[in-house]
Amino acid sequence: MTDAVLEETALDIDWSKYGRAPHSDPFAVMRLIDRIDRLIEALERPQLKPEETLWKSEQIADWLGLSKQTVELRVVTRPDFPSALRPVDSKQAQRRWFASDVMKWARGTAGTIPASRPGRRRKAA
Known part of the structure; x- marks a missing residue:
């Protein structure tokens, strides 16, 4: 140059x-x-639409504003939550959900999504 x-x-x-x-x-x-x-x-690069995007539990947690633990224990276990899929045929494979299904579910259950719990309170010294 x-x-x-x-x-x-x-x-x-x-x-x-x-x-x-x-x-x-x-x-x-x-x-x-x-x-x-x-x-x-x-x-x-073409951006994927929500119907084409798969989310892991971490991404669901980020979108809902909850912790990953709350999502895994109290959200994806609900009977009305969209069913998961596994990209490979293995029980160890991480489950994924279509982003559009999660968004639709969240809009339909507004107000019943578990709130994040505050951290543990410490005893006064």
């Missing part, structure tokens, strides 16, 4: 956010371009 390109790039970017201008590190621009390329690739 020529010095003219480095200087032109340095003028277009506020390098104070990144600690140093590219002319002090000739490979900085190349690393930046590589990161931008990876970001563009990620953004251009």
Whole structure:
């Protein structure tokens, strides 16, 4: 990369956010371009719809705002909760649920989803 390109790039970017201008590190621009390329690739990938997305219990917990333990003990065990599937035929395989089924279930049972319990209270010293 020529010095003219480095200087032109340095003028277009506020390098104070990144600690140093590219002319002090000739490979900085190349690393930046590589990161931008990876970001563009990620953004251009097709996003799956909820009907096509499988969630693990951790993702259900994040979406419901509950702990993973609460979800595994008090949510997915409910008889009205959508049935799980296992991606492979093994009892050890982690169960997964279609995100759209979980969302539909949560909307239909609003107010009856178990609330997270506060942490254990400590005794006063």
